[in-house]
Structures are given as C-alpha cells and as structure tokens.
Amino acid sequence: MVTFIIGLAILFVGAALYGKFCERVFGPDDRKTPAYTKQDGIDYVPMRGWKNSLINLLNIAGTGPILGPIQGILFGPIAFITIPIGNIIGGAMHDYFSGMICLRDGGTQMPEMVRRYSNKGVYTVYQIFCSLLLLLVGAVFIYTPGDIAATQVFGFDGKATSVSTWVIYGVIFAYYLIATIFPIDKIIGRVYPIFGAILLFSAIGVFIGLFVKGYPLIELWDGWNGALVSYGDYFNANHFIPIFFITVACGILSGFHSTQTAIISRTMKSERQGRNTFYNMMILEGFIAMVWAAGAMGVYNLGLQAADASLATSTIGVICKDILGNVGGIIALVGVIVLPITSGDTALRSLRLAVSDALHLDQTNVKKRLGLAAIIFALVAVILVFAKSNAEGFNILWRYFAWSNQTLSLFAFLGISVWMFENNRAKYVWMPLIPGAWYAFVTITYIANAKIGFNIPWTGAYVIGVAAAVIYVGVIIWYGKKRAASKKFV
Incomplete structure (x- = not known):
C-alpha cells in the first residue's frame, strides 16, 4: 500500500506545482471569453465554473481510466508511479493548453486549432483522423456501458442475439442523440451534476474500501511475483514500453481529451477558471485510474478474480461488490456506466461541431443539427453492429x-508547440515536446509491431519508433521557428 500512497502524493503535490507553472506560462487574463462575445444559447453559453469543471471531468473520463489501469496493473506496482508522473507532465498539461488555446482563439474546435498552427496537409490528416476516432469513441462508449449494464446490473446475458442487449444500446443511443443536438445547458448542463454525484460515490467509495478491506498490494521494492500473480514475469514478457502506455491510455494521456476541452472553451466565464477546469480535472482522472489499478491488484492478489486482461470488464463488478456490498456495488457500477456515457455523448457532439465548422454548416436550427447528427449516428450504428456481431469485432x-x-495527442502537442513559438514562449516549448516525443516513440513503435499494424519484429519497431520521435521533434522546432520568424516581420 506504501507505493500506492507514494503515487498519490506524487500526483497531487506534482499537480499543485506543475499546474501552477502551466498557468503562469500560458498567462490567463480578464478578457471577455467566447461564452459572452459569441453567445448563441446553443454551444456558446456562459456556465458556472464548478459546472464547467464537472462537465469536463465527465466528458474526458470514459472507460479508459478504469479498463486501462485494470489491464495495465498486470505490469506490477511500477504503474502506481508511472501513472501520476505521466499524468502531471503529459495528460494534464495537454488538456490545459489545448483547452486554453481554443478558449483564447475564440472557442475554436481542435481541427481549427490544428489548422491555425500547422498547415493544410496536417489539418486535413487530423480532420479525417479525429473524425474516425470520435466515431470509434461513440461506438465503444455505447458498447461497453451497455454490456456492463446488461450483464452486471440487470443480469442479462449481453449476447448479440438477445433483444435486451439492443434495447439497452438503443436507450443509450437515444440519449446521445438528444445530448448531441440540444443546447449544452439544457441537457448536459442539467443531468451531469447527478451523474457527477454517482461518479464521486463510485471512485471515493472504492478508494476508502481499499483501506477498510485491507487490500494486499505489491510494493515497488518487493518481489513482483506473488503467490497468485506473477507481475514480474508479465512485465518481462509483454514489453512494458510501449504496451503499458497504450493500454493505460486515458489515466496518463488521451488525445481524445483535447476534443472535449474545446467544447468547454465555449462555456467558460473566465480564463482564470482554466487551471481547475482543464488541468485539475485530468488530475482527478489520474486519481480514478490509480484507484481502479489498486482495486484490480487487490482482487487479483486475493484470488477473487483471475489476473487476465481479457476479463477487465468483469473485474469491475468484482471490485465494486466486494468493497461496497451488493447495494453499494450496484451504485458504483452505475458510476462506471456513467463515465463512458458522459464521454460518448460529447464525443459525438464535438464531431458534429467539428464537421459543421469545417463545412461551414449552419447549426442554429434544430432540423439542421438533427440532419447532420443523423448521418453521424448512422455511421456509429454500423460500427456498433459490426463490433457486436463479429467474434473479434470489439x-x-x-x-x-x-x-x-x-496518436491523436501528437497533433495537439504540435499545435501547442507552434503556439508557444508564435507567442513569445519558445523557451517553454520543452513542455509539449517532451511528452510529444515520448508518445511519437510509443505510438509508432506499437503500430509498427502490432498485428493490427505492420507486424515488424520488436527490434525494428523500436528503431522506427526512435527515428519517428527524433523527426517529430526536429520538424516541430524547425517549423515553429519558421512561423515565429515570419510573424515577427509581418
């Protein structure tokens, strides 16, 4: 338990220091925000600071900070140190600057931010890549909460042939459609406080239960191969780098988050709320990831659940019910279900906004918003049917x-870096470049080796990954200096 506590101390102390540093580098001021200068009653709507923070937390915290850590903890207690460090200097910094730059630039969405701070070619690639990811997010975040609800809350079998499965999917689908087309303060702004209360009960309940139940956790300095689980063997056999960083994902860094912070940039009353709204909410996601990683290690070490990455979804139910009992466990499970639902709805909302901005489509009329949403939801439905009907689909x-x-985060780090060059902050460009270089290495190495990628042996994949990271940093520095010089003489 000591390593876990040390990790939490790193997370919160580091966040207090580095979050303040990020704020000082950006320099928020008292200028009017887009929520006032572009107020339209639909997407540009001034909302209270606590509500913006809560909405952003629920937007960014899907199943990633739960399923990822449950699988990632199989690498051992190193996860309790890696998650907080990566979250502080990578994920939270990424979310803060992405949100703040979009806020200062008039409430732009991420595709427009990438266009402003790169070129047409990069923008086109990002627009396509981002749209595909958001479609995947929409499908994944109907599938996972739907299956958890079906099998662990209502007791159904969750099979593709069962009517109950598709009824549950349909209910989630209908909510997404409503949240996508209605004004943000009418649906999302009203139901999220309720969802937030359930989420807090889930996370804090499991956190307290870890200590009350005395869950046995492996320490960093102990032998990693316990009586029931061989964490050390798993670590050695499964290439901690890059697999761990792809697996844990959202608890450390998520490119998806930048698409969500951009939405909140249109509802903030003051730039000075940015640190709490963007940076600190990602830190809370890191806390959620730490809690579920510890819970998973505890049930694995007690033999309550097999230590198998493919059983991550069922592990959630074991943790909830063992720590909180049947009633509390059900409430906690509802909190887990809430997370992906509150990310899926805004994922599709941000996709609608991004497409409408790119194609200059009027979205002030409900029928026009519904028309665009219908096309998006039809594509999500196709992906969902494939994932559920095919044995290996999901x-x-x-x-x-x-x-x-x-991979999507690399575009955000590019935009942040160039923004720094153009706004007299070039001496701080190491802030986005360090995590950017690391994830260029991680993502390229992974896809080079993976069976869903190029299936290149590990040695070759690592070489390609290093080369990609070096090129990524070199090109950004060259391009950023070029943009700064051209702006100086305009």
Missing part, C-alpha cells in the same frame, strides 16, 4: 481506439 475496435487515441 477486440479489433478497442485496439484501434486505444492506439488512435494516443
């Missing part, structure tokens, strides 16, 4: 989702 979907989620 595994394929999840692997591509996890990899593309991390």
